[in-house]
Amino acid sequence: MCGIGGVIRPDTGPPVDELTLRRMAAATRHRGPDGFGLARTPGAGLVSTRLAIFDIPGGWQPLATGEGTAMLVYNGEVYNHPELRAELEARGERFATTCDTEVVLRLLVRDGLGALERLNGQFAAALWEPAPRRLTMIRDRFGVRPLHFSLLADGTLVFASEAKGIFASGLVAPEPDPAGLDQIFTFWGPRPPRTAFRGVSQLRPGAVLIWERGEIVADRYWWTAEMDPGGVHADPGELDELMRESVGLRLRADVPVGSYLSGGLDSSLITALAQEATSHQLRTFSIAFTDALYDERSHQEEVAQAIGTDHHVLEIGTSEIAGALPEVIRHTETPLVRTAPVPMFLLAREVRAQGITVVATGEGADELFWGYDLFKEVVLREIAQTDPQRAGEMLDRLYGYLGAPAARRGPGWKRFMLAGDDLDAPLASHQTRIRSTAAIKAFYDPGFAAALGDADSSLIELRADLPASFAGWPRLQRAAWLELRTLLDPYLLSAQGDRVAMASGVEGRYPFLDHRVFEYSARLAPTMKLDQLRDKVVLRDLAERVLPASIAGREKQPYRAPGVAPFFGAGAPAWVEEALTPEALGDASVWDPARVSGLLRRCRQGRVTSPREEMSLVAVLSTQVWHRTHIREPAEWEPESAPPRVRIERGLPASERAPTA
Numbered sequence: 249m250c251g252i253g254g255v256i257r258p259d260t261g262p263p264v265d266e267l268t269l270r271r272m273a274a275a276t277r278h279r280g281p282d283g284f285g286l287a288r289t290p291g292a293g294l295v296s297t298r299l300a301i302f303d304i305p306g307g308w309q310p311l312a313t314g315e316g317t318a319m320l321v322y323n324g325e326v327y328n329h330p331e332l333r334a335e336l337e338a339r340g341e342r343f344a345t346t347c348d349t350e351v352v353l354r355l356l357v358r359d360g361l362g363a364l365e366r367l368n369g370q371f372a373a374a375l376w377e378p379a380p381r382r383l384t385m386i387r388d389r390f391g392v393r394p395l396h397f398s399l400l401a402d403g404t405l406v407f408a409s410e411a412k413g414i415f416a417s418g419l420v421a422p423e424p425d426p427a428g429l430d431q432i433f434t435f436w437g438p439r440p441p442r443t444a445f446r447g448v449s450q451l452r453p454g455a456v457l458i459w460e461r462g463e464i465v466a467d468r469y470w471w472t473a474e475m476d477p478g479g480v481h482a483d484p485g486e487l488d489e490l491m492r493e494s495v496g497l498r499l500r501a502d503v504p505v506g507s508y509l510s511g512g513l514d515s516s517l518i519t520a521l522a523q524e525a526t527s528h529q530l531r532t533f534s535i536a537f538t539d540a541l542y543d544e545r546s547h548q549e550e551v552a553q554a555i556g557t558d559h560h561v562l563e564i565g566t567s568e569i570a571g572a573l574p575e576v577i578r579h580t581e582t583p584l585v586r587t588a589p590v591p592m593f594l595l596a597r598e599v600r601a602q603g604i605t606v607v608a609t610g611e612g613a614d615e616l617f618w619g620y621d622l623f624k625e626v627v628l629r630e631i632a633q634t635d636p637q638r639a640g641e642m643l644d645r646l647y648g649y650l651g652a653p654a655a656r657r658g659p660g661w662k663r664f665m666l667a668g669d670d671l672d673a674p675l676a677s678h679q680t681r682i683r684s685t686a687a688i689k690a691f692y693d694p695g696f697a698a699a700l701g702d703a704d705s706s707l708i709e710l711r712a713d714l715p716a717s718f719a720g721w722p723r724l725q726r727a728a729w730l731e732l733r734t735l736l737d738p739y740l741l742s743a744q745g746d747r748v749a750m751a752s753g754v755e756g757r758y759p760f761l762d763h764r765v766f767e768y769s770a771r772l773a774p775t776m777k778l779d780q781l782r783d784k785v786v787l788r789d790l791a792e793r794v795l796p797a798s799i800a801g802r803e804k805q806p807y808r809a810p811g812v813a814p815f816f817g818a819g820a821p822a823w824v825e826e827a828l829t830p831e832a833l834g835d836a837s838v839w840d841p842a843r844v845s846g847l848l849r850r851c852r853q854g855r856v857t858s859p860r861e862e863m864s865l866v867a868v869l870s871t872q873v874w875h876r877t878h879i880r881e882p883a884e885w886e887p888e889s890a891p892p893r894v895r896i897e898r899g900l901p902a903s904e905r906a907p908t909a
Contacts, residue, residue: 250296250309251276251750252321252395253408254374255417256383257291258462263904264293268417270887273297275416276409277888278579279323281753285309285894287319288904289378296321298893299753301501301606302329307347308894313357316898317377320353323409324371324393325755327497332366356384361456364470368497368762372451374407378899383407383459389471390612390761391440391453391737394746398448403462410747411448411581412878416885420447422878426699427706429583429838433688433867434706436585437738439713444582444874453737471763472715473732475725475770482771484786491790494762495521498608505757506531506604508595509559510807511547513784513791513799514610514619518759520794522608523555532557533599533607535591538565539810547799554796562598564591566814570821573814574873579751580743581878583871585688585863587809593748600752607749611740612760615731616769617784618724618777619804621646625665626677626727627780632666639666642781674711674718677727678734682707687860688867691847693840710734724774811862815869816851827872836875839868 253272255264273284273295280297287294287310296309312319329348341354355363370392375384387395397407398420408414415422425446428438440450454471499505507519509532523530536545552559569590576593614620632639640662749756776786791800815824830841850856897905
């Protein structure tokens with residue numbers, strides 16, 4: 249794993265200043281704490297910071313072909329690289345390293361972009377070809393690894409794994425993008441190509457962008473998440489072998505691999521399969537909360553004992569969440585609507601302290617196999633059309649983890665959940681989430697709201713991005729596509745995934761996001777994913793063979809963390825009240841101090857009980873931290889002072905080259 253970046257100019261003018269590249273390396277050093285490398289050609293510079301996973305002594309970047317026709321900086325892993333290497337060697341290729349980076353470089357140079365279909369992994373990469381002055385940027389199918397870029401007025405392209413790497417170049421200044429912020433308060437994260445920053449874009453998952461001599465000449469998908477199954481349904485019995493192979497591939501590394509264990513079905517299944525596939529005792533890591541409402545440690549310990557892992561628990565209370573939020577916002581580079589990324593950040597830090605740099609985790613199962621209650625709501629709304637009483641009774645069985653007994657969920661709550669839009673409206677499956685986050689927007693500053701133009705701008709953009717055949721898909725398939733494009737990539741794999749793990753140099757691996765598992769799930773009969781209120785049917789059938797029955801049959805409890813209690817009352821840090829003064833709110837210009845005052849009063853009195861108010865508070869507070877950290881007081885990066893582990897300088901006059909020892 250790595251942090252990557254570069255500056256590419258339209259012409260072959262002066263070389264990119266090495267200090268610029270060293271500042272970019274410093275800004276992303278947390279992604280690659282083991283060292284950095286750089287490359288310079290006329291009018292272009294590349295940089296990479298490295299977290300060594302494969303070929304620890306030799307896999308340094310940037311990596312260039314021997315003849316100098318191409319250079320690659322690459323962040324990620326291609327798990328089937330040994331098989332691809334063997335094929336290339338049979339075709340006459342000779343390798344200088346055993347790392348997957350060289351396999352990717354040689355495949356792209358030899359076979360072009362068609363080679364991407366053969367890569368099984370998670371990656372973001374930039375291929376620089378000096379002769380045509382062409383930069384090709386690529387992102388993996390699901391967007392596990394990030395890639396940001398800015399196109400300047402003179403055609404210069406600046407790119408980096410994270411936006412802070414772009415800002416460290418000194419060529420782009422951080423400014424808020426109201427449309428990107430509005431997407432965060434609609435979908436929990438900005439949908440690529442949007443970010444929270446004006447003039448900074450994200451490459452879309454499964455996309456390739458080609459820049460040539462100052463212009464973007466291609467921006468297209470090389471892989472799309474097609475959810476309409478069509479054809480013949482997949483055999484449910486195939487899942488066992490497919491998941492074992494996916495887990496086995498993701499245990500490949502030249503360093504030990506651990507596993508996150510939440511105590512739920514998904515991470516428990518991955519952990520069980522990983523323990524079966526490894527010859528040593530697997531190390532597992534869990535979050536426990538001092539607040540019993542969020543705590544799952546009994547389930548975690550049950551799984552760890554049944555499987556026989558070396559289990560570690562990190563207990564987190566409200567003070568730890570409040571204390572770490574500012575650092576988390578520095579890494580996520582976006583405001584948040586939930587505090588859930590904070591414990592994940594703390595867990596990754598503990599994992600790294602325990603000597604583990606790679607962990608397997610269970611993200612993706614709910615999106616692929618319809619595990620969220622959101623999918624059950626789609627079914628219940630259909631039932632409610634003909635039998636509202638039965639739908640209401642079934643609804644009472646959902647959301648037990650919120651702590652409110654069914655008797656307190658009155659007719660208004662049921663109308664909110666079961667009634668509303670036309671069931672065939674494009675976004676009907678997500679109406680409850682959209683309505684819930686809409687409560688956040690009630691606190692917008694009038695000037696900020698006016699800058700958005702249309703109050704529904706985020707939803708308008710989403711509707712315009714729907715596949716052409718979307719209207720003809722079954723309702724649950726549409727819901728699944730929306731989950732992939734509005735939750736998994738923008739939030740779960742970003743703010744709650746890559747950013748908080750890589751903040752400590754920890755690489756997360758996602759066996760459910762093997763593209764073959766996705767393609768299999770898309771071909772499954774719907775009832776093998778969701779049968780009335782029994783979710784992830786085929787996964788549960790597999791889990792029954794490798795896990796305790798109590799875990800295989802356990803109902804979904806979404807991972808959550810306290811959202812209001814950490815920031816008010818005894819022990820709350822002083823920075824919270826400072827961030828929420830009318831003056832501070834006015835300085836950020838996102839929230840109306842008068843509108844926010846009532847919410848803050850309820851928080852201070854301990855009267856906030858609804859998830860909508862809790863999300864609103866987290867959104868307001870995290871935006872204030874984000875504005876201070878990234879806009880008002882952005883970091884000033886000192887250039888990396890250590891010598892680069894690899895240095896490539898080609899086509900530069902002797903006066904521009906670094907002195908040799």
